[in-house]
Amino acid sequence: xxxxxxxxxxxxxxxxxxxxxxxxxxxxxxxxxxxxxxxxxxxxxxxxxxxxxxxxxxxxxxxxxxxxxxxxxxxxxxxxxxxxxxxxxxxxxxxxxxxxxxxxxxxxxxxxxxxxxxxxxxxxxxxxxxxxxxxxxxxxxxxxxxxxxxxxxxxxxxxxxxxxxxxxxxxxxxxxxxxxxxxxxxxxxxxxxxxxxxxxxxxxxxxx
Numbered sequence: 001x002x003x004x005x006x007x008x009x010x011x012x013x014x015x016x017x018x019x020x021x022x023x024x025x026x027x028x029x030x031x032x033x034x035x036x037x038x039x040x041x042x043x044x045x046x047x048x049x050x051x052x053x054x055x056x057x058x059x060x061x062x063x064x065x066x067x068x069x070x071x072x073x074x075x076x077x078x079x080x081x082x083x084x085x086x087x088x089x090x091x092x093x094x095x096x097x098x099x100x101x102x103x104x105x106x107x108x109x110x111x112x113x114x115x116x117x118x119x120x121x122x123x124x125x126x127x128x129x130x131x132x133x134x135x136x137x138x139x140x141x142x143x144x145x146x147x148x149x150x151x152x153x154x155x156x157x158x159x160x161x162x163x164x165x166x167x168x169x170x171x172x173x174x175x176x177x178x179x180x181x182x183x184x185x186x187x188x189x190x191x192x193x194x195x196x197x198x199x200x201x202x203x204x205x206x207x208x
Contacts, residue, residue, distance in 0.1 A: 001106060001132045008185055009107055012192075013100045024094055031058055034082045038063065040095060045112035048129045049122060053104040055112055056095035060086050070114070070164045076152070090195075096135050108188040109134030110176040121169065128176045131183065136195040139175035143168070 031039050041059040044052050060083025061075065079087070086092040099105040105112065112133035118125040134140075147168050154160040179187075 004185055005106060005132075005183075005188065006103070008188065009100050012107060013097045017097050017101075020094060020097075027058075027091060027094075031082060031086075035059065035080055041092075044115060045133065046115055046118045046125070046129065047104050047112065047133055049118055049126055052115060053099070053102075053112075055104075056098055058086055058092040058095060059083070060092050070151075070160065070168075075160070093135055100135070104133070106132040106134045106188075107136065108183075108191050109137050109179070110172070111137065111140060117165075117169065120165075124169065124173050127180075128173050131176065131180045136191060137176065138179040138191060139172040141191060141194055141198070142175055143172055147172075 028039060038059055041057045041061075043055050043057075045055040047053050060080065061078040062080060064078070083092070096105060100107060109131045110128045110133055113125060113128075118129070147164075150163050150167050151160055154163050
């Protein structure tokens with residue numbers, strides 16, 4: 001990550017944190033009243049090979065004793081009504097401002113992968129994670145809806161895993177590589193604007 005990109009991330013995260021602190025506090029109360037505890041979903045992700053971190057989100061699915069693998073597909077039925085609203089407006093990702101301030105993530109980059117995928121496909125993620133993982137990115141904007149259509153046909157964890165590994169990871173990696181080769185602060189800003197404009201529309205179709 002270049003110093004300019006890091007300064008951009010810090011400045012935007014601090015600005016958004018100041019603007020959203022009161023609305024987010026009210027949202028936490030609503031989520032607690034509607035869904036109960038836990039309010040947050042915390043999951044290990046990888047910022048680079050061998051470098052894990054804890055990703056913070058608002059919980060959008062019913063809590064279960066054990067959970068693994070990519071979201072979507074067979075897990076769609078676990079999304080709560082409140083969770084669907086949070087996802088529609090991407091409000092579940094507001095806590096990731098903390099990840100950005102800590103330096104675990106950037107605003108724009110590849111979505112942070114699970115450790116299991118990084119360890120199974122080291123050659124792919126050695127290239128992809130040359131960019132700091134992001135809240136949004138080129139692959140998120142270009143492939144998100146297609147990924148949902150692919151995973152929506154899956155009925156079991158095994159089907160979801162197989163479809164994600166075979167049909168999603170390679171295509172997303174190619175888009176992340178394109179971003180890495182052409183990234184600029186201006187490009188990041190445009191991708192962030194496009195994400196903000198498209199969040200409600202994409203949220204209506206999000207399945208998992």
